[in-house]
Amino acid sequence: MKQSMNFEHIQTKWPELHQLAAFAEDYVISDPQSALVKLRCFAEKVVGYLYKELRLPVFPNSNIYDKLTSDDFTSVVPSLITGKLHAIRKSGNQAAHEGKVDQQQAIWILKESYFVASYLFMAYAGGQQEDCPEFTIPEQTKPTDQSGAEFVKKNKQLEKQLAENEARLKKALEELEASEKAQKLAQIEASKLKQAIDSEKVSQVQSLNKKITSSFKFDEAETRARIIDMDLRAAGWNVSLDESSTDEVGKEVDLPHQPTNSGNGRADYVLWDDDGKPLAVIEAKRTRESVEKGREQAKIYADALEKEYGQRPVIFYSNGYDIRILDDAQGYNSRKLYGYYSKDSLQYLIKQRTLKKNLNQTPIDTDVAGRMYQMETISRVCERFTNKHRKSLIVQATGTGKTRVSIALAKRLLDAGWAKRVLFLCDRKELRKQAGNAFNEFTKEPLYVVGKSKKEAASSARVFIATYPGMMRIFQKYDVGYFDLIVADESHRSIYNIYGDIFKYFDALEVGLTATPVEMVSRSTCQLFGCDFKMPTANYPLEQAIEDGNLVPYKIVSFTTKFLREGISKDNLSDEQIAELEEQGIDPNELDFD
Template structure:
């Protein structure tokens, strides 16, 4: 059980995690709804225990982007909260989720649990279980070849960072032991218990930062892939290309030493011409940082194919569309245009 280490302090979290783990393959929609409740419980617990200010009708998103929360919880951890929140919302409102996404977000939730356990619950490294991936199986609405391809990609994704995570958690544990005495002395000087708790969480979160930084790029890509897939685009689970979506697509005429650049995503029409280009920046950066770079990619694609693609630039959460040929730009509320819209 990937969440049993939470049972002593947070039994409800352990139960929610256990449910999601049990049904990730057979009922991914229910599993993701439970994981959404899981992260909402954690956020609510931190707000309550630390007495963080919050509006009466604040949504989960509002709480995650609040300055009082992000000043304590590092952006890299917040990204994982957002990933699970959005996956759960899609499951609840759209139902378009797969067991592959459920297993990925189950592991993201496991990471959040490890962070809470070690950074806030004074848990020990040896008390954290090794993540066990639920046994995947083919669903009725999934072909045998599609299942094999996606499952192989998923297993590779899940395994690639395991050793790095283990080492990072070990370093966190060792650092915590070295800082324990200093933290105790500092705590004596605090005038309020709540401030002490907040400072302790902030300190441990900074230590934990490197533990999760290795996976930030994967989280960002997964978020964008998920948005594209929910809008009808055929997106591979790994870095491979499909007929509809290319990743790291090479273009020339760029301001680099080799004149070569790589588009993060190119969306293709059935006639082989580019419909859109997407430039993704790190989630901690403003999405607009990628605007000019995306324009250069669009210029190169237009020159090669004789058709100018619509420009998207995003950090995984803020998504902008810029149809510069029409001199029009506006913010999309975390939605990429469905593939069918390009056929209008």
């Protein structure tokens, strides 16, 4: 069994967590990427344990973010611990998907994992503070340039280390994938049991939380600042590793015109443009406080920067893991973000203030969508966007030209300066090909078809076309502000599963296209796109299309199948079907075939 410097106190009760942390600690210096993936797996299992121990309700398809932000979870787990779990989650995802990590980040996340382990030990194992070891920082060495091909050739020892790191990373990623699958299966089983929350256990933990968090130094301020720094780096900003400022990111920036006795104040962060003007201001609040408390303070800082530099910055405010943007210069209310805008995206957001034309007066390309109902649909969506709504739903019968409507809509937004880049999503390769051909035929915009076009074409493309699975593989390569408009074809089904993460990630105007919206109390396509229940932005149903002569009446033809004639029984299931059911967490022996 692997020994550790910082996690021996959890070895007895949680040996699996102990081993994950011990191995991460062992190569946090030599292989920070693998260490962070290990710790991401550690966090996954910690959250899973807490849900199981407290019998908290969870949806079968919930991911770690969903579980961390659940009201049931945040009501019983202290916010400063939740913040640390978010930090581990974000760093682990960054290591798994991007690989842009270093020793300093890995050591910080190891320390955050130590704090989580210590909380777990004191709150759930009856441990005492004096039994928690002092955190020991592993001895650091000067980072090696692992991308230097010439150096690798000259140094056989480094070559061997890189091979070991690659194998270790592969194993860590496999462990993480297995852990996520195990959690999903556990969630499926938990949803079947429909257990009530263990109120007695929850009450005990809540009474312990105050005592633990007040006596144990959890370094909340460091966690908050480090998360913000990490998120800014992920968006491409040059952020210092300490409290100093860079030419792009100012920290603790002195500002005049403040409502203080001295008339001065300090903004937590200011993001600077190349010309020395402020692009954005960031106000950081304590994790335990509502993120909205930072809104008014951030507006005061923005007022001061506008007065000083003649340009109003975009406003961000955050408590570390919860980020919000307020683009009040364009009249929008605040909204939640997955991350921060890159410099390029912020520059365009500022330019939009002067580039934007009147959307409702910008001509519709009637060569693309010239039928009355198509033009009415485009007009309704544009009116909704003009009124500062950011989501719309178009319901049109199959065969009435939803793709043409989306192309004409995208052209209108591009022509009016409302969009720089458009993402069109569909659920099948055949539809991707159809959409690609249609955009090529009716627009002159540079096009990038994900999974088909040459990769170098992506940097200059203004229209991206992708299947949902194809975009899932690459979407985190782009910053949250990269696209200005996302069009989701077949949105009645694709947006409810894991592909919904794409819409959570990008901060863009959204348009859903469907012929058959889902309208249930628990799941409404209309409400998902910001519309009232059963009230889409535009609706052109089958009956109306037939009445107008745009579609012909349908004819019902009945067929039969072997399944309908003979039914199905457990004995007739193939090995592949049984395996597929078991992967979904379904026991074939429990199914009622009668």
